[in-house]
Every structure is written in C-alpha cells, then in structure tokens.
Amino acid sequence: MIRIATPDDIPVLHALVRELAAYEKALDEVVASEDQLAEALFGDRPAAYAHVATADDGSGEVIGFALWFLNFSTWRGVHGIYLEDLYVRPERRGGGHGKALLTELARICVERGYERLEWSVLDxxxxxxxxxxxxxxxxxxxxxxxxxxxxxxxxxxxxxx
Known part of the structure; x- marks a missing residue:
C-alpha cells in the first residue's frame, strides 16, 4: 500500500501536487514543472524524497503521496523529517492511506534516530x-x-x- 516513489511516478506526483494546491485554494501558485520535481527527487543530488500510497485493489494506482526532506535540530543535535506535502485523493480518504504514509515516515525517523517529524497545516x-x-x-x-x-x-x- 505504501512504497518509495520512482521516476515513473513523476506525472502522477505532479498531478497530485496540483490537486493539493487546488484543495488549499492556491493552484495559481504552483509553478513547479515535472522536470523540476524529477530533478529534486531523482537528480544527482536529491533534495527531497517521496512515498506513494497505492489503491488496495491491486491496480497499483497511486492515490496519495508524502513528499519530505531532512531538517536539523540544533537543540536535539540530530536530523528530523519535514513533511512538505501529504495528500490523499478525496474519494480515497478514510481508507487509512494518510495514516499509513505518516506511519512510514515515523518508522524512518525511529529507524534512523531522527527525533522529529514536523509539518504545517492551514489553520x-x-x-x-x-x-x-x-x-x-x-x-x-x-x-x-x-x-x-x-x-x-x-x-x-x-x-x-
């Protein structure tokens, strides 16, 4: 149900970013291209990482994603994860995909000794x-x-x- 994104996921990730922006009433602010997203995730020096949630029906359809990057706490002396975007398509919400994405990021934090998982949410x-x-x-x-x-x-x- 949750897997690491691959370069083949770039078109759907870009579409999901646009859907999230529309939900947040900010679609006109999205200027990032698929090429920029691919470079950020899969270029020579990746600056971000992504996991995708797939449909439970075995189709492999990507229905949500979490895009994140490392931050650092000077107070704790270790990295953490900053979750830039978490999104599950509205018609697929309630199926545990959002929780599964956050659970995976929390698992990565615990496994790697990161002490924070942070994000922002509109009030x-x-x-x-x-x-x-x-x-x-x-x-x-x-x-x-x-x-x-x-x-x-x-x-x-x-x-x-």
Missing part, C-alpha cells in the same frame, strides 16, 4: 487538524512561520526584485 483545515491530533501530533502554537519569496527574496539576496 482552516479542520479535518486534517483533527486527523493529525488523533495520531498524537500537537500544534506548535508559540511559533509563527515566516517566508521570503519572489521580490522580497530577490531584494534581500541582492538580486533584482
């Missing part, structure tokens, strides 16, 4: 929040995410905004 996404909390995850209420992109990033980095 309006009540079904996901309830799901995560049912697994024992807790929000980090004292922290606020900041982001530099586009012109602000270029300006600070010395480029042309």
């Amino acid at each position: 309006w996404n009540a079904p996901s929040i309830a799901f995560y909390e049912s697994l024992g995850a807790r929000p980090q209420d004292e922290w606020t995410v900041y982001r530099l992109t586009d012109g602000a990033l270029a300006s600070l980095g010395g480029g042309t905004p």
Whole structure:
C-alpha cells in the first residue's frame, strides 16, 4: 500500500501536487514543472524524497503521496523529517492511506534516530487538524512561520526584485 516513489511516478506526483494546491485554494501558485520535481527527487543530488500510497485493489494506482526532506535540530543535535506535502485523493480518504504514509515516515525517523517529524497545516483545515491530533501530533502554537519569496527574496539576496 505504501512504497518509495520512482521516476515513473513523476506525472502522477505532479498531478497530485496540483490537486493539493487546488484543495488549499492556491493552484495559481504552483509553478513547479515535472522536470523540476524529477530533478529534486531523482537528480544527482536529491533534495527531497517521496512515498506513494497505492489503491488496495491491486491496480497499483497511486492515490496519495508524502513528499519530505531532512531538517536539523540544533537543540536535539540530530536530523528530523519535514513533511512538505501529504495528500490523499478525496474519494480515497478514510481508507487509512494518510495514516499509513505518516506511519512510514515515523518508522524512518525511529529507524534512523531522527527525533522529529514536523509539518504545517492551514489553520482552516479542520479535518486534517483533527486527523493529525488523533495520531498524537500537537500544534506548535508559540511559533509563527515566516517566508521570503519572489521580490522580497530577490531584494534581500541582492538580486533584482
């Protein structure tokens, strides 16, 4: 039901990323191409990793994914996993695929000695929040995410905004 993504999965992974963005009301923000995703996951220096959930009917149809990368905690002195995206197609939710994807990432953390599995969730996404909390995850209420992109990033980095 859960397996490591392969280069053959790039088209469906890209489609799932777009579906997730549409669900999050941000489809117009997706500019990544299939080629960029392939390079990030399978290039000479992979920057990210992905697992896919497949249908239980034996078809092998990819119905969800988890895309993640390593982070590092200076306080704990070890790596952790940052889950960038977790998505299961709406018509396939409730079948345990999301939990299975998170279970696999938790297993990797335990096996490798990583001490954190972290992700962000939109504050309006009540079904996901309830799901995560049912697994024992807790929000980090004292922290606020900041982001530099586009012109602000270029300006600070010395480029042309």
